[in-house]
Amino acid sequence: MPKEHDQLRLMAKIARLYYERGLRQTQIAAELHVSQARVSRLLKQAAADGLVRTIVSMPVGVHTAVEEALEQAYGLAEAVVVEAEDSDAVISTIGSAAASYLESTLLSDEIIGISSWSESLLAMVDALGPLRPGVAKTVVQLVGGHGQSAVQFQANRLLTDLADRTGAKPLFLNAPGVLAAPGDAESLLHALSLRETVAAWQELTLALVGIGTVEPSPLALASGNTLPAATLQALKELGAVGDICFRYFDAGGALVASRLNDAVVGISPAALQRVPRRVAVAGGARKVAAIAAALRGGWVNVLVTDLQTADKLLEIEGDCHE
Numbered sequence: 001m002p003k004e005h006d007q008l009r010l011m012a013k014i015a016r017l018y019y020e021r022g023l024r025q026t027q028i029a030a031e032l033h034v035s036q037a038r039v040s041r042l043l044k045q046a047a048a049d050g051l052v053r054t055i056v057s058m059p060v061g062v063h064t065a066v067e068e069a070l071e072q073a074y075g076l077a078e079a080v081v082v083e084a085e086d087s088d089a090v091i092s093t094i095g096s097a098a099a100s101y102l103e104s105t106l107l108s109d110e111i112i113g114i115s116s117w118s119e120s121l122l123a124m125v126d127a128l129g130p131l132r133p134g135v136a137k138t139v140v141q142l143v144g145g146h147g148q149s150a151v152q153f154q155a156n157r158l159l160t161d162l163a164d165r166t167g168a169k170p171l172f173l174n175a176p177g178v179l180a181a182p183g184d185a186e187s188l189l190h191a192l193s194l195r196e197t198v199a200a201w202q203e204l205t206l207a208l209v210g211i212g213t214v215e216p217s218p219l220a221l222a223s224g225n226t227l228p229a230a231t232l233q234a235l236k237e238l239g240a241v242g243d244i245c246f247r248y249f250d251a252g253g254a255l256v257a258s259r260l261n262d263a264v265v266g267i268s269p270a271a272l273q274r275v276p277r278r279v280a281v282a283g284g285a286r287k288v289a290a291i292a293a294a295l296r297g298g299w300v301n302v303l304v305t306d307l308q309t310a311d312k313l314l315e316i317e318g319d320c321h322e
Contacts, residue, residue: 010032010034010042011042011045011046011049011051012046012051013032014028014032014039014042014043014046015042015043015046015051015052017031017032018039018043019052025039025040025043061082061083063081063082063083063307063310066079066081066307066310066311066314067079067080067081067310069314070303070310070313070314073313073314073317073318074292074295074296074303074313074317075295075298075301076295076300076301076302076303077277077301077302078301078302078303079302079303079304079305079310080097080098080101080302080303080304080305081305081306081307081310082094082096082097082304082305082306082307083306083307084283084306084307084308087284087285090283090284090306090309091119091120091123091283091284092123092127093283093306094120094123094124094281094282094283094304094305094306095120095121095122095123095124095125095126095127095281096123096124096127097304098120098121098123098124098127098208098279098281098304099124099125099127099128099129100127101279101302101304102124102128102131103128103129103131106131106135106136106166106206107135108134108135109134109135109136109137110135110136110137110166110168110205110206111136111137111138111140111200111203111204111205111206112136112138112139112140112162112166112168112204112205112206112207112208113139113140113141113142113200113201113204113206113207113208113267113272113275114139114140114141114142114158114159114162114207114208114209115142115143115207115208115209115210115244115245116141116142116143116156116158116159117143117177117210117212118209118210118281119210119217120210120281120282120283121158121208121209121210121281122158124208124281125158125161125162125165126161128161128162128165129165130165131165131166131167133167134167135166135167136163136166136167136168137168137169138168138169138170138171138200139159139162139163139166139168139169139170139171140171140173140197140200140201140204141159141171141172141173141197142173142201142207142209142245142266142267142272143173143177143245143246143264143265143266143267144173144174144175144176144177144265144266156172159172171196171197171200172197173194173197173265173266174193174194175188175194175265176265177246177264177265177266178227178246178260178263178264178265179263179265180263181263182259182260182261182262182263183262183263184263185262185263185264185265186262188265189265201267201271202271204275205275205276205277206275206276206277206278206279207272207275207277207278207279207300208279208281209244209245209272209278209279209280209281209299209300210244210280210281210282211242211243211244211280211282211287211290211291211294211300212242212243212244212287212290213241213242213243213286213287213289213290214232214235214236214240214241214242214243214248214290215232215286216232227260231260234258235248235256235258235260238250238256238257238258239251239256240256240258241289241290241293242287242289242290242291242293242294243290244272244280244294244299244300245264245266245267245272246260246264246266247261247264247266247269247272247299248260249293249294249297249299250293251289251292251293251296252293252296252297253293253294253295253296253297253298253299254297255269255297269299272299273298273299277301277302278299278300278301278302279300279302279303279304280294280299280300280302280303280304281304281305282294282303282304282305282309283304283305283306283308283309284306284309285308285309285312287309288309288312288313288316289316291303291305291309291313292313292316292317295313
């Protein structure tokens with residue numbers, strides 16, 4: 001029998017003992033009466049020759065392949081995809097996933113910006129567990145908005161609870177989200193009472209946002225913070241499909257040129273897109289087009305969403321490139 005065949009047989013036997021039976025290299029050496037150095041060398045050779053192939057078996061509920069496909073399709077730094085039981089469970093499910101993501105990725109002395117008007121972010125903060133001290137220095141409100149008192153309380157609670165859980169200082173933006181007269185927003189943002197909050201926007205290391213549609217969400221409707229019907233119609237006619245912090249963009253993700261841009265009391269699109277990590281927590285069938293547009297425009301670079309939405313996003317992007 002050729003010497004090469006003997007070598008191949010020995011290599012295969014060592015590989016089976018190591019990978020299938022779980023024996024240690026020292027045990028294999030003793031059983032086969034060869035040196036441990038030879039066992040180690042033949043295991044490496046088995047991998048190099050393709051005799052051994054490592055296959056990672058994904059646990060149920062883990063969708064790494066979908067996440068990687070989203071990252072590649074939309075140029076994301078990271079995607080987190082979770083499976084919701086049904087459409088009614090999407091918000092709570094992605095909120096919990098976002099909480100887990102934060103718990104594992106917050107570093108230290110983070111300066112976190114958060115958009116107040118998002119049911120998904122409220123679910124995230126509610127699901128957030130205890131965090132180690134020092135993970136965040138400041139939590140900053142990204143956009144103003146005074147609506148009905150009950151919902152405004154929810155918005156303030158979102159910021160306050162996140163600050164409490166991270167041990168950070170909360171910085172509120174005590175102003176309307178959208179002013180009646182375009183152009184007044186810039187003057188208001190220079191007010192002494194808002195100066196610390198506005199300055200913090202330039203130092204953000206992390207932004208947490210929801211993604212809205214042109215049609216207001218139930219939370220926005222309840223808050224009294226919805227835009228007038230005529231304004232919404234004008235935005236639709238300009239091609240708007242969604243918004244982040246009242247900044248409306250078209251299907252390609254470009255900011256819609258509207259007078260509304262001069263009326264928003266909040267972080268500017270340019271400042272938002274300079275934040276190193278921009279995390280959107282968004283999902284559900286009604287938001288697919290808006291999410292896709294936000295990703296195309298680079299408004300966010302991390303997405304936490306549900307599996308059904310992720311599949312639709314991949315389908316949309318696949319259709320665009322056909």
